[in-house]
Amino acid sequence: MQEVRISADKGYQQAQFVFGAFINNQRPFAPTDICLVEQYWLKSVQAGRQAARLSYVRHVVKGKFSGCKIQATTADMRGLLDTAAKDSPGYYERLLIEDLTEQLKIYKG
16 A cells, blocks of 8 residues: 555555545545545546546546535536547446546536
8 A cells, every 4th residue: 555655655556546436435544535546546646547537537426525625617528528538448448437427517516
């Protein structure tokens, strides 16, 4: 866990995403603060990680980060989904992006 966090803190986008996923999935020895997930995934998003784009928006619209300072605006998240759609290689990923886009339209953050 410590090695992944060190890599994430050094700016490796995959490690940022994975460390956030470890926290989110309550892996042994991972921190328990869900707001850390929001922080690490947003860093991974900013570095261009597709999985982080989709996971971040999905968690925001589902309220998983309520109580955290949501750092991305609704407009930012629309931009993430637009970029994700352009980078999407597969049918199921595009379905998820379409669903998230619709959920974001009704999101009241």
